[in-house]
Amino acid sequence: MLLNFRNVYLNNVSTVCGPYESFGPLHKNFDKCYKDNLYCKEKSFEKAEIRLLEDSIKILLKKTKLQSKDIELVIAGDLLNQIASSCYGSLNLKSPFLGIYTACATSIEGMLIASTFIDSGKTNNALVACSSHNMSSEKQFRNPTEYGSPKPKTATFTSTGGASALLSNKPSKIRVVNGLIGTIVDYNQKDPFNMGAAMACAAADTLYKYLTFTNSKVNDYDLILTGDLGKYGKEILKDLMRENYNIDLSKNYNDCGVMLYDLEKQKEVMAGGSGPVCSALVNYSTIFKGLMENKYKKVLLIATGALFSPIMLYQKENILSIANLICLEAI
Amino acid sequence: MTNKKYEKLVKKHTPKENKLKYAITAFLVGGSIGTLGELLIRIYIMIFNTSRHQASTYMIITFIFFASLFTALGFFDKLVVKAKAGLLIPITGFAHSMTSAALDYKNEGPIYGIGSNVFKMAGSVIFYGIISAWFFGLVRYLWEVLVCY
Numbered sequence: 034m035l036l037n038f039r040n041v042y043l044n045n046v047s048t049v050c051g052p053y054e055s056f057g058p059l060h061k062n063f064d065k066c067y068k069d070n071l072y073c074k075e076k077s078f079e080k081a082e083i084r085l086l087e088d089s090i091k092i093l094l095k096k097t098k099l100q101s102k103d104i105e106l107v108i109a110g111d112l113l114n115q116i117a118s119s120c121y122g123s124l125n126l127k128s129p130f131l132g133i134y135t136a137c138a139t140s141i142e143g144m145l146i147a148s149t150f151i152d153s154g155k156t157n158n159a160l161v162a163c164s165s166h167n168m169s170s171e172k173q174f175r176n177p178t179e180y181g182s183p184k185p186k187t188a189t190f191t192s193t194g195g196a197s198a199l200l201s202n203k204p205s206k207i208r209v210v211n212g213l214i215g216t217i218v219d220y221n222q223k224d225p226f227n228m229g230a231a232m233a234c235a236a237a238d239t240l241y242k243y244l245t246f247t248n249s250k251v252n253d254y255d256l257i258l259t260g261d262l263g264k265y266g267k268e269i270l271k272d273l274m275r276e277n278y279n280i281d282l283s284k285n286y287n288d289c290g291v292m293l294y295d296l297e298k299q300k301e302v303m304a305g306g307s308g309p310v311c312s313a314l315v316n317y318s319t320i321f322k323g324l325m326e327n328k329y330k331k332v333l334l335i336a337t338g339a340l341f342s343p344i345m346l347y348q349k350e351n352i353l354s355i356a357n358l359i360c361l362e363a364i
Numbered sequence: 365m366t367n368k369k370y371e372k373l374v375k376k377h378t379p380k381e382n383k384l385k386y387a388i389t390a391f392l393v394g395g396s397i398g399t400l401g402e403l404l405i406r407i408y409i410m411i412f413n414t415s416r417h418q419a420s421t422y423m424i425i426t427f428i429f430f431a432s433l434f435t436a437l438g439f440f441d442k443l444v445v446k447a448k449a450g451l452l453i454p455i456t457g458f459a460h461s462m463t464s465a466a467l468d469y470k471n472e473g474p475i476y477g478i479g480s481n482v483f484k485m486a487g488s489v490i491f492y493g494i495i496s497a498w499f500f501g502l503v504r505y506l507w508e509v510l511v512c513y
Contacts, residue, residue, distance in 0.1 A: 076471065077471040079471075172468055176464075176485065177461075177464040177467070177468040177469075177484065177485070178464070178467075178468055179441050179463070179464035180441060180444070180460065180464040180465075181441025181442065181444045181445050181464075182444065182452070183386075183448045183449075186379045186381065187378055220367055220370045221367040221370075221371065227374070227378065230374040230378070234365075265378065265379065266377075268377045269373055269374060269377045272373055272376070273365065273370070273373060277365045
C-alpha cells in the first residue's frame, strides 16, 4: 500500500551502538558508542539492550530540546519476545506507546505509522525507536551466546544498538515524501543462516511495487538502500531485479548490513549486519547527515525483515519476509 | 519469479564452504584431544596406580573441568569457531554446551534460569544417548540369550 504524505518531516535522529559497530567504518556518525563490551555497563544482555534504547531516546530529547511530555506518541519495536526492550526502554518517557514488530523492517514500519498519524493530524509529533542486541537475539533465536557454534559464510550478525527518530509536522530540512507498506512473501526459504536470501525477494517485491505505483525510475533517486541483506543477499537482489523486472541497481544501490561493518577486517560479522537497528543505525546517522548536507537529494530506504520464528521453522514451515519502504527528500 | 528460479538464484550467490578444510581441522583437533586423553589416562594409571577404567573416568573429568573453565573464562567459543567439530564432538563440546547454557540463563535465577535451561542443548544428547544405550543393550542381551546359548 502506497502512502503519500504532505506534511511530515524528519526533525532529528539519535544513534547509540555497541562495540562491534564502534569499530566499523561509520563509528564517527554515531552519537554514543559502548566500546568496552556487549554488557554496556549492565548486568544482562537484555538490560544492555534496554539501556541502548533509553540512551538513544535521551539523546534525541536533548538534541531536539524537547521534554518527554512533549512527545505525543512513541512507536517502538525490537526482536525480543514481547518486544521487551521497547516496552522497558520507553517506560520513562510516559508518552502514549505503540509496540510494533516486523523484525528488521521495524524501523521503517514505525516511521510509516508515525507519518500516517502526523499527516492525518492525529498527533503533531511522534518518536520512532528500535533496538537490537547481538547476544540477546542470539540467545533468543539460536544457541546460548557462549556456545559459538560454527556458522556458514552467508550468516549475518545481529547488530547492537538503539536508534530513535523524531518525526513531526514542524518543517525541517528532510521531508517524508511517501512510503510503501510491504506485503509478506514466501519464497520457500528454510535456511536461518541465510537471511539475505530469505529477505531479498521481499525487498524486490516492495521496490518494484513502489516504482510502479509512483511511476518513477531507479535513477530518480540518489541512493536506494536495503536494510540488512548482507553481502550475498545484496547480489541476489541485484540479479533478481535485473532478471525479473529489467531494473538495473548497479549504480546507486547499497545495503546497510554491508555498510555498518568493515567486512574485510571484521571477519566475525560474516556476511554483514542484521537486526532492526542495523538499518536504523545507518539511516539515522550517515544517511540523515547526507540529506542534511545535501549530499543526497532523494533517497529510498527499504528495511527488510525476515519474519523468522524458530518454532515455525522446527515445524517445517518456511521463513517469511517483508520489506517496508520510505522515501525521504532534502528540501 | 517462481520459487524454483529463485532457489537457483540463491544457490548462485551462496559461497561454497570449504568442507575438506573443516573436516581436516576437525580430524586434527579431535585427534589431538583423543591423543591427549590417552596420554592423561596413562599418566593417571602411573601416578594413582589405578585401573585403566578408573583412569579414563579421571581423564573425562579433567576434560570436562577445563572445557567448562575455558567457557566460563569466555574464550572456548572462539576456539570452537576455529576448530569447529573437533572441539564440539568430544566430551569438551558436551561440557561446553552445558556451561554456556548455564552462563546464558544465570540472570533468570537458579530454578527458571540455570536449572531449566542447562540441558537446553545437552538434553537431546542425553535423551537419545539413554534410548540408544537401552536399545543396543537389548540387542546385545537378545544376541547372548538367543544365539550364544
